[in-house]
């Protein structure tokens with residue numbers, strides 16, 4: 001896949017079925033159509049897709065929450081990366097990294113001062129991606145996933 005050119009843009013309503021398809025192919029954590037549409041309506045700048053030759057091959061969906069900071073004892077606006085995936089044939093060419101960069105820029109525009117996400121403790125590709133982006137592990141949630149696997153909570157300041 002190296003050499004393939006991709007573009008990143010905001011999601012449109014027509015992309016939601018394709019995004020759901022990528023989500024089902026890439027992750028065991030799947031969501032209803034209304035869950036995706038809700039995020040598209042509320043945080044459109046932080047819901048992005050990557051396209052290669054006019055085909056959507058990856059996405060990131062984020063939101064902003066109010067809650068306790070992962071870095072100081074205070075309430076804050078936190079960005080939350082809900083889901084990110086790239087189709088297997090289009091991996092390792094920088095799409096995931098750039099979806100994260102652009103997603104974080106959007107979260108900052110919405111006023112978030114930090115960002116966090118959950119990741120399976122066995123998901124080395126994703127953990128490496130987040131470490132490359134200067135995320136650190138701030139917590140481990142036992143039995144977070146439906147099959148009983150633990151999650152790392154990873155976070156960084158924006």
Ligand SMILES: CC(C)(COP(=O)(O)OP(=O)(O)OC[C@H]1O[C@@H](n2cnc3c(N)ncnc32)[C@H](O)[C@@H]1OP(=O)(O)O)[C@@H](O)C(=O)NCCC(=O)NCCS
Nearest residue numbers: 026084085086091092093094095096097119125126128129
């Ligand atoms: C995680 C995922 C989104 C990465 O997407 P990607 O487009 O392949 O990522 P990139 O090409 O931008 O890679 C950026 C960095 O991530 C890390 N990385 C990505 N894939 C990796 C792998 N298989 N092994 C080790 N590190 C990996 C590397 O540090 C890489 O930088 P490098 O290529 O300079 O070494 C993709 O593997 C995926 O869709 N996985 C399935 C869904 C998933 O697990 N989502 C995350 C849920 S929390």
